Amino acid sequence: MKANLGVSPISCIPYIYSLKYDMTIGELTILMNTLFVVAQFLILRKKYTLLHLSQLVAVTVFGFCIDLALYVIGNLNVSAYVWQVLLCLLSCLFIAFGVFLLVKANLTYLPGDGFAVVVSDTFNKPFGKLKVSLDSSMVVIGLVSSLLFFHRLDGIREGTVIAALLVGSLVRFYNGRISWLDAWLGYEAAGQADSGLLPEGPGRHLVVTISREYGSGGHGIGQAIARKLGIDFYDKELINITAEKSGFTEDYIRENEQKLAGTLLDELYMQNYAYVKDELPPSDVLFLVQSKIIRDVSSRGPCVIVGRCANFILKQNPHCFNVFVHANDAYRRSKIIREYGVESLISGKELDKLDRERANYCLEYTGEDWRDSANYHITIDSSLYASDDEIADKIIEMIPEDVLHPQPAPDALPTAA
Numbered sequence: 388m389k390a391n392l393g394v395s396p397i398s399c400i401p402y403i404y405s406l407k408y409d410m411t412i413g414e415l416t417i418l419m420n421t422l423f424v425v426a427q428f429l430i431l432r433k434k435y436t437l438l439h440l441s442q443l444v445a446v447t448v449f450g451f452c453i454d455l456a457l458y459v460i461g462n463l464n465v466s467a468y469v470w471q472v473l474l475c476l477l478s479c480l481f482i483a484f485g486v487f488l489l490v491k492a493n494l495t496y497l498p499g500d501g502f503a504v505v506v507s508d509t510f511n512k513p514f515g516k517l518k519v520s521l522d523s524s525m526v527v528i529g530l531v532s533s534l535l536f537f538h539r540l541d542g543i544r545e546g547t548v549i550a551a552l553l554v555g556s557l558v559r560f561y562n563g564r565i566s567w568l569d570a571w572l573g574y575e576a577a578g579q580a581d582s583g584l585l586p587e588g589p590g591r592h593l594v595v596t597i598s599r600e601y602g603s604g605g606h607g608i609g610q611a612i613a614r615k616l617g618i619d620f621y622d623k624e625l626i627n628i629t630a631e632k633s634g635f636t637e638d639y640i641r642e643n644e645q646k647l648a649g650t651l652l653d654e655l656y657m658q659n660y661a662y663v664k665d666e667l668p669p670s671d672v673l674f675l676v677q678s679k680i681i682r683d684v685s686s687r688g689p690c691v692i693v694g695r696c697a698n699f700i701l702k703q704n705p706h707c708f709n710v711f712v713h714a715n716d717a718y719r720r721s722k723i724i725r726e727y728g729v730e731s732l733i734s735g736k737e738l739d740k741l742d743r744e745r746a747n748y749c750l751e752y753t754g755e756d757w758r759d760s761a762n763y764h765i766t767i768d769s770s771l772y773a774s775d776d777e778i779a780d781k782i783i784e785m786i787p788e789d790v791l792h793p794q795p796a797p798d799a800l801p802t803a804a
Contacts (some may be wrong), residue, residue: 391465391473392546395482395554396522397499398453399529402542407532413454420446423498427505435453439505441495449497464763483557487565490558499525515668519670522551525766572637591793592689593786594616596697598757599712601741602719602727604769604778605693610781613691621684622693625677628684632678635669644673645694646744647751674752694745699753706793708786711766712778720772 393400401415410418424442428435464759465471489497496504503521507514526543533541595612599605606622613620626644630637647670678700684690685701698709714722714737723729749757760766765785771779 391544392471393544394542394547395550396526396547397497399526399543399547400532403529403532403536406541410518411454412457413450413452414436416453417450420450420498423502426503426706427498430505430509433774438495439501442498442501445489445495446498456546475549476553479550479553479557483554484561486554487558488562490562513669517779518650526551549797566766593793594685594689594697594701594704594707596701596707596709596783597691597693598698598710598763599694600719601738602716602723602724602733603712603714604722604775605712606725607775608710608769608778608782609691609693611730611775612782615783616691619684619688619690620693621681621690625680628680629673629677632680633672635673640673643670644677645696646697646748672737696749696753697748699755706790708790709759709763710782711763712769713766714768714770792801 398412398416400419404410404415405412408415421443424439424446427439429441453497465474474624495501499521500518503514503517506512526547530540530543531537533543553558593616595609597605597609597612597745599608610620611621626637626640628633629640629644633640651761674696677695681692681697681700685692685697685704685707698707701707716738719738720733723733746757749755755762765782767778767782769778
């Protein structure tokens with residue numbers, strides 16, 4: 388507000404109405420959010436708890452702090468645009484840190500976020516989309532109110548957009564960087580247990596993981612290895628299993644696995660999950676479910692697993708052999724047209740984009756570089772070989788004997804009569 392570049396979406400309505408009526412922004416913020424608490428009660432009825440009512444305490448403190456902050460910086464005025472932008476960015480840093488601390492406390496929500504959670508849980512709607520819709524609605528109501536009251540646009544400018552895009556991302560940034568707070572609050576162990584990613588006892592049998600550039604033929608090579616060794620093969624099969632375990636449709640999984648949000652709207656949708664502690668973005672849920680499935684299938688028996696960061700998920704498994712398949716662009720384009728049913732020639736930029744999606748996905752969820760050869764036992768150029776079978780033979784030949792034919796655990800050995 389002091390930057391004169393607009394206010395955040397949650398403050399659009401209180402700010403406009405504070406210009407019209409003799410009430411402070413903090414008071415109107417409390418009033419507006421009280422309506423959200425009432426709306427939660429009307430939806431939940433008998434399921435309404437003291438936890439929901441505690442949101443009134445949080446928003447009362449929030450409203451008081453707004454008015455206090457405005458009083459403290461009452462004499463702060465900047466006119467140069469560059470200073471206005473810097474002040475706006477600084478305010479986003481402080482707002483995001485406050486939201487981060489509120490989320491970490493895990494005691495309650497601000498009523499607007501709580502309303503989105505209640506609607507999401509009650510009507511089985513995605514929280515992120517509801518939060519985007521709620522924020523957008525408050526901006527629209529503020530915009531319409533400003534035009535009706537003053538016949539001009541007040542309080543909604545580029546700063547409103549900056550806050551909408553930046554605060555959630557900053558909360559996620561704080562959450563990823565200030566990890567000591569989880570341990571101090573006692574969340575670390577519980578969070579790991581809930582994720583389903585705690586290391587399981589690895590099975591004493593071979594697991595071959597195939598990471599691959601798009602169009603390099605990793606699927607066919609993996610199939611050939613599995614066929615020659617007589618072991619299970621998992622690629623598209625993981626989509627079916629994930630659909631059964633997660634409730635996601637196969638189409639959704641096929642469209643969203645192994646890549647991050649592709650548009651600004653998708654990113655805005657995903658970052659809204661940073662505002663609540665007990666809601667995970669669908670992409671995080673999908674990764675966690677697939678990770679658990681990969682651990683499960685690899686513990687049952689020898690198998691080949693294609694993609695989905697399996698080599699990083701199973702990095703504690705001593706019987707895992709990790710392969711990266713790559714090829715030149717001409718080979719990949721030819722293979723895509725010939726085997727994938729793509730009618731037009733795919734460009735080198737499109738290939739780079741597809742590979743970058745896999746690399747970014749891997750970095751986001753494992754913290755590892757998908758392209759780093761140190762993460763694999765071998766890397767192989769599929770364009771140098773005549774067939775998938777020839778490549779499969781080469782890879783099998785490279786697998787160490789103690790990994791290819793691991794000995795049974797000592798407690799599984801037969802004992803003398």
